Amino acid sequence: MTVTSSPRRALDVLLGDPARELVGAVLAAAVPDTENTGTPNLRSVRPTAVTVRPSGATLVRYAVELNRPDGTPVRETLVAATGSLVPEGAAIVSGEIGGEPMRVGLWRWPHDPALPAxxxxxxxxxxxxxxxxxxxxxxxxxxxxxxxxxxxxxxxxxxxxxxxxxxxxxxxxxxxxxxxxxxxxxxxxxxxxxxxxxxxxxxxxxxALPGSSARTALRRGHRLPDAEALENLLDRLPADLTTLPGQPDYRRRARHYAAVLALTALPEGSDRSRVAALADAITEAEPGDHPVVPVHGDFYENQLLLRSGTVTGLLDVDTAGPGHRIDDWATLLAHLTVLDTPASRDWARSVLRHVEGRFEPKKLRPRVASAVLGLATGPFRTQRPDWADRTRQRIAVAERWLTGR
Incomplete structure (x- = not known):
């Protein structure tokens, strides 16, 4: 697999003008023209999701609008990827950008080569x-x-x-x-x-399970489960989960998030230094000794279905495995803090009181800061128009968690 010498090169290409040419080439070959009246007219190419690895490997999903040669409007979803994010079976376009070699894998919804089903x-x-x-x-x-x-x-x-x-x-x-x-x-x-x-x-x-998500309950002012009920839920996770592969710990994730932020979402050198210092502080904090127990691995409000404040569903158990209970709580607190609504703040305070009765705050806070740092990659990943401001706001939240201010 050819990798560009500049880690940001693929990102600049896939979010810049060359992306339109790549998408156009795929659509010209993929969108059928049964009347042989010409090639589709490409109207717009809009990035809707971006995944980046510290190596510079990049994947971009595009929402595409075009007209068929007969004038019929069509919407398509296309994906372009570079480096290690190119799955086997993708169509490959190779060439040079600025004198550097580049290899791009492309596919069109729903023909994802990594997801054949x-x-x-x-x-x-x-x-x-x-x-x-x-x-x-x-x-x-x-x-x-x-x-x-x-x-x-x-x-x-x-x-x-x-x-x-x-x-x-x-x-x-x-x-x-x-x-x-x-x-x-x-x-x-x-x-x-x-x-x-x-x-x-x-x-x-x-x-489908009964109930609506806890995020919906937050938005509508419905009753929420207390921390003791959530503790009971997590306590019921089966012990056999500890025999399965686990997730990277919060310190490795903090390093990863900082590298991604430096590459994608923080054009200012001062921002990159700030994030690097934050990741250093998170990884250098004393983690403490915690027993390995079954954990959900991605425990936050959107994974809970509720009815009248009672949990009726636990979703996305793909990440369940061995880990530390403190990290499940840290993930929930990070998400509630980033939501930053009156209801989410109230629930977060209630959860925090419970968690700080079980774990030392100085062991909890670096973990929450790491999870918030991961959420700071979200505004750029989803290509929000205000991603830069939102990214910096979330970095500030991570810093406050770490320092306890």
Whole structure:
């Protein structure tokens, strides 16, 4: 795999003018022109999600608007990737940019080479076969709505047919065994989705669970579970999760987030120095000794479904495994702090009182700061127009957590 000599080179290319030419070339080959009347007219190419690695490997998802040669408007989703983020099977465009070699992998939704099951989910005939394997006979039209798509990593789609409300999660085929075992373990003890059917190409079908997300409850002023209820939920995670692979610890993640921020979202040298100093302080803080226990691994408000303040669903158990309970709490506190609404601040204060009764604040705060630093990459990743200001605001939040101010 050819990697450009400048870590930022791929980012500059995929977010700059050359991206339009790359996208246009893919669409000219991929969008059928049955009348042979010419090539599509590309109207706009807008980046909607950006993933960057410290090495400079970059992946960009684009929302594309074009007109077919007959004038019919069309919307497409395309993805371009470089370096280690290019999956096997992507179409490759090679060339030179500014005298440096560059190799770009490209694909068009839903034909993600890392997620081969994705095109099957959006194909109604193939989906009917999967539903049949799950014992579900469609009694009417099948509707499929995309809930999330992280190119080459995963997609979540909501499926409705008659009285049946389902979700399909699509992951790389190699990730499916781990996903399957985590769902089997967790759903046996907690209100996590059971898997109704899986396919070898990376599809997991599961039922929709009752309730609405805790984020929705925050927004609507509904009742929320207290910290003791959340503690009980986490205590019920099965011990067998500790035999599975775990996640990188908060210090490694802080280094990673700082490198990504320096590469992508912080053009000012003073900002980069600030983030580097913050990552140094996080990694140098005394972590303390904590027992290895089963953890969720990505525990925050959007992973909880609630009904009248009671947890009815625990979602996204893909990350469950061995870890430290303090880190699950740190992740929740980081998300609630970044939401920064009156309701989220109240819930965060209540949770913090509970957590500080169990863990030393000086051991908790670096972990929350690391999680907030990860969230600071979000505004650029989602290409918000005000990403620079929001990034700096989140860095400041991480600093306040670290220092206890």
């Amino acid at each position: 994705l095109s099957h989910v959006v194909d109604r005939d193939r989906l009917r076969t999967v539903l049949a394997h799950a014992g579900i006979t469609p009694t009417g039209p099948i509707t499929v709505h995309v809930r999330s798509y992280r190119p080459a990593r995963r997609a979540v789609l909501a499926i409705t047919t008659g009285p049946h409300h389902l979700f399909a999660k699509v992951v790389p085929p190699a990730s499916l065994p781990g996903l399957r075992i985590r769902h089997e373990l967790v759903s046996a003890r907690l209100p996590a989705p059971t898997l109704l059917a899986t396919t070898d190409d990376g599809l997991a079908l599961m039922p």
